[in-house]
Amino acid sequence: MFFESWSDLGRVLAVGVCAYAALILLLRASGKRTLTKMNAFDFVVTIALGSTLATILLNRDVSLAEGVLAMALLVWLQFAITWSSARWAAVHRLVASEPTLLLHDGEFLREAMRRERVNERELRQGLRNHGIEDPGQARCVVLETDGAFSVVRADSR
Incomplete structure (x- = not known):
């Protein structure tokens, strides 16, 4: 319950460093908007990224490659929605509220x-x-x- 094996701890350390580095690279590549607090949609993406990172770290059934792909997908979807929102009013109305x-x-x-x-x-x-x-x-x-x-x-x- 408190400790199972050193290999489990080693996996968390190795995968954690790699997953964290991948997340930083993805966020830097996606631009400043990915983690802004612009609206509820942006907030949900931020929470989903954190949840995905935690899953990669703690769930042996999720490989590092699968987890990084999941984070990349979330970042790409965020980029696609914000790009579309900046160009089409209908998309903007769908994902953003008004002051x-x-x-x-x-x-x-x-x-x-x-x-x-x-x-x-x-x-x-x-x-x-x-x-x-x-x-x-x-x-x-x-x-x-x-x-x-x-x-x-x-x-x-």
Whole structure:
């Protein structure tokens, strides 16, 4: 249960170094967009890459070559979708959400907040994270596609 064999540990070390190196090479070759936090689709790909790396390391039934091919496939699919999304609006609408205005001139936009499942407490926390105590000090708050709040101060006009 705690230890089975030195060869198992050696396999994890050898395959881990090779799989990690392969992942780094794939990510460098694919460009900066692969691991951005642009939208839910990008997040899912990032999680899938981590899960694939863990499977390569810990599952004897998955060879290094199979695992590297799986990671390469995920990176290639990410590249193909983002490339297509940048060229065709229909693909972009399918994989990316749009930013949502949640507060305007100090007024909470309750319907938008309800649609995005953001409550007032979370929005006020987002304001405080940007150094704003009173919602009236904000011209607007936007829920970005990556889930972050963008805040524009009322005095920034």
